[in-house]
Amino acid sequence: xxxxxxxxxxxxxxxxxxxxxxxxxxxxxxxxxxxxxxxxxxxxxxxxxxxxxxxxxxxxxxxxxxxxxxxxxxxxxxxxxxxxxxxxxxxxxxxxxxxxxxxxxxxxxxxxxxxxxxxxxxxxxxxxxxxxxxxxxxxxxxxxxxxxxxxxxxxxxxxxxxxxxxxxxxxxxxxxxxxxxxxxxxxxxxxxxxxxxxxxxxxxxxxxxxxxxxxxxxxxxxxxxxxxxxxxxxxxxxxxxxxxxxxxxxxxxxxxxxxxxxxxxxxxxxxxxxxxxxxxxxxxxxxxxxxxxxxxxxxxxxxxxxxxxxxxxxxxxx
Amino acid sequence: xxxxxxxxxxxxxxxxxxxxxxxxxxxxxxxxxxxxxxxxxxxxxxxxxxxxxxxxxxxxxxxxxxxxxxxxxxxxxxxxxxxxxxxxxxxxxxxxxxxxxxxxxxxxxxxxxxxxxxxxxxxxxxxxxxxxxxxxxxxxxxxxxxxxxxxxxxxxxxxxxxxxxxxxxxxxxxxxxxxxxxxxxxxxxxxxxxxxxxxxxxxxxxxxxxxxxxxxxxxxxxxxxxxxxxxxxxxxxxxxxxxxxxxxxxxxxxxxxxxxxxxxxxxxxxxxxxxxxxxxxxxxxxxxxxxxxxxxxxxxxxxxxx
Numbered sequence: 216x217x218x219x220x221x222x223x224x225x226x227x228x229x230x231x232x233x234x235x236x237x238x239x240x241x242x243x244x245x246x247x248x249x250x251x252x253x254x255x256x257x258x259x260x261x262x263x264x265x266x267x268x269x270x271x272x273x274x275x276x277x278x279x280x281x282x283x284x285x286x287x288x289x290x291x292x293x294x295x296x297x298x299x300x301x302x303x304x305x306x307x308x309x310x311x312x313x314x315x316x317x318x319x320x321x322x323x324x325x326x327x328x329x330x331x332x333x334x335x336x337x338x339x340x341x342x343x344x345x346x347x348x349x350x351x352x353x354x355x356x357x358x359x360x361x362x363x364x365x366x367x368x369x370x371x372x373x374x375x376x377x378x379x380x381x382x383x384x385x386x387x388x389x390x391x392x393x394x395x396x397x398x399x400x401x402x403x404x405x406x407x408x409x410x411x412x413x414x415x416x417x418x419x420x421x422x423x424x425x426x427x428x429x430x431x432x433x434x435x436x437x438x439x440x441x442x443x444x445x446x447x448x449x450x451x452x453x454x455x456x457x458x459x460x461x462x463x464x465x466x467x468x469x470x471x472x473x474x475x476x477x478x479x480x481x482x483x484x485x486x487x488x489x490x491x492x493x494x495x496x497x498x499x500x501x502x503x504x505x506x507x508x509x510x511x512x513x514x515x516x517x518x519x520x521x522x523x524x525x526x527x528x529x530x531x532x533x
Numbered sequence: 534x535x536x537x538x539x540x541x542x543x544x545x546x547x548x549x550x551x552x553x554x555x556x557x558x559x560x561x562x563x564x565x566x567x568x569x570x571x572x573x574x575x576x577x578x579x580x581x582x583x584x585x586x587x588x589x590x591x592x593x594x595x596x597x598x599x600x601x602x603x604x605x606x607x608x609x610x611x612x613x614x615x616x617x618x619x620x621x622x623x624x625x626x627x628x629x630x631x632x633x634x635x636x637x638x639x640x641x642x643x644x645x646x647x648x649x650x651x652x653x654x655x656x657x658x659x660x661x662x663x664x665x666x667x668x669x670x671x672x673x674x675x676x677x678x679x680x681x682x683x684x685x686x687x688x689x690x691x692x693x694x695x696x697x698x699x700x701x702x703x704x705x706x707x708x709x710x711x712x713x714x715x716x717x718x719x720x721x722x723x724x725x726x727x728x729x730x731x732x733x734x735x736x737x738x739x740x741x742x743x744x745x746x747x748x749x750x751x752x753x754x755x756x757x758x759x760x761x762x763x764x765x766x767x768x769x770x771x772x773x774x775x776x777x778x779x780x781x782x783x784x785x786x787x788x789x790x791x792x793x794x795x796x797x798x799x800x801x802x803x804x805x806x807x808x809x810x811x812x813x814x815x816x817x818x819x820x821x822x823x824x825x826x827x828x829x830x831x832x833x834x835x836x837x838x839x
Contacts, residue, residue: 248670438770448654449617449675450675451675462669462671462673463670463672464672467612467616468696477772481774503597504597507734508708
């Protein structure tokens with residue numbers, strides 16, 4: 216387990232680094248950009264993973280907290296949208312480019328009458344807790360500080376919902392997709408889905424097999440997102456989707472991404488049926504027509520890694 | 534020159550200068566336009582044959598994507614059913630077009646042209662007010678984001694933020710990373726639109742195509758509403774496609790028309806006339822007489838095979 220947690224931290228740190236490289240010349244994270252998605256829901260780009268923000272009279276709800284290095288800039292962006300207390304932080308999964316700002320968000324909540332609740336699926340809490348340094352024998356203090364930033368408002372059911380800023384906000388657990396603890400957040404009134412790293416329109420999905428991710432779960436989660444989305448006139452707009460990384464999207468973009476994964480999975484599965492070894496499958500380059508669209512020199516997930524994740528997921532189901 | 538005419542001449546010159554249209558409005562594209570199909574008619578009216586990539590500067594990735602295409606996808610995958618053409622292809626499709634000039638209500642300055650097509654209610658706006666293109670993080674649309682600038686009487690248009698769509702309606706995809714430029718020229722009642730598509734994923738060179746329209750003030754444009762529906766039961770994770778090397782239809786076009794198979798596979802070299810010197814001979818002779826889509830559109834006829 217410890218090995219898994221260690222690999223999770225290392226891998227996710229690399230994800231953040233690869234997908235949001237620092238401005239090496241200036242030694243600082245890239246500038247953030249905020250776009251209004253719909254009504255009082257916004258997307259903030261550039262803080263590591265994408266961040267979704269809902270504002271209103273009840274306060275501020277944030278989905279994901281970016282990476283640690285960007286959190287000051289992220290809080291500044293959130294404060295431009297609203298000075299109200301940040302009441303809810305939802306983590307879509309446990310990777311540091313999405314939970315790296317948790318502790319700073321927790322410290323920013325200074326009003327004990329309006330505390331910050333950090334929510335996530337229980338698998339996220341388990342993994343983040345396991346990554347903490349062990350309690351020393353006889354240690355009796357520091358417990359509260361130790362819990363700071365953890366999503367202790369966790370859920371274990373298939374869904375969880377709350378009404379905030381007069382809007383129904385629904386959390387869906389997507390089992391064994393990108394990881395085993397993914398949450399998709401639906402802002403039902405504003406018609407916005409925050410997808411986390413299940414959906415990365417410009418990059419192959421990071422199916423984190425070591426932490427419970429599978430290609431079948433990834434496809435199922437994308438199909439569920441497609442059930443939540445209803446396109447607008449001429450099949451565009453309508454429900455908007457904030458991906459874990461990459462530009463703002465809608466249903467049509469999710470369809471292209473889902474289709475790509477299904478087609479690659481079918482190719483790998485066909486090769487496995489022909490008793491090809493993993494090395495032979497990799498050499499056959501079953502993603503070669505999609506690579507120019509989904510792989511750049513800065514990509515964290517290269518073609519071979521995606522093929523390996525698909526292969527391992529299918530092999531486990533044999 | 535008799536000096537008694539000078540004052541009148543001065544008035545005429547002043548009037549000419551005052552009445553001349555501003556440089557930004559040397560052509561007026563507003564009105565109803567009907568597409569003409571004398572160019573690329575078989576591709577545009579009945580639709581391209583499967584496996585016909587001739588003249589398209591396809592990358593290897595683009596060719597495999599096209600080979601993988603199964604036409605069932607546009608009916609079986611419900612989300613595909615009502616998709617319109619994208620901004621580049623809509624100028625090439627079958628639909629009539631209405632162009633409205635959008636003017637500043639105070640200054641009457643031309644702010645944009647708004648296009649509406651008679652298929653799937655496609656709309657497109659070409660901004661002429663110098664605004665910047667959106668951020669790379671902004672959503673993409675079928676029509677993309679278009680801005681135009683005048684060069685004499687030519688309107689040069691640049692479009693970004695496009696959704697994934699198609700270069701040809703036989704499975705040759707167009708990626709969401711492509712951009713295109715257009716050059717609109719009006720000659721009396723005719724409009725010529727030259728389109729240059731740059732797609733770093735699917736194409737190895739820019740693809741240049743042109744389309745011609747004729748002014749058609751009599752046309753009317755109603756609604757064209759599309760509703761998706763599940764047409765066949767299918768598993769949620771089923772997407773029709775051909776595995777690499779298994780598409781049985783990619784050789785049809787070479788067989789039917791007596792073309793060299795290599796030429797139908799496309800690639801930049803197949804765009805140029807010089808290719809005829811080096812291309813292989815066809816495996817089968819061309820048919821003695823036209824067998825497919827011979828009278829499409831002729832005297833109002835449809836597109837029967839023979």
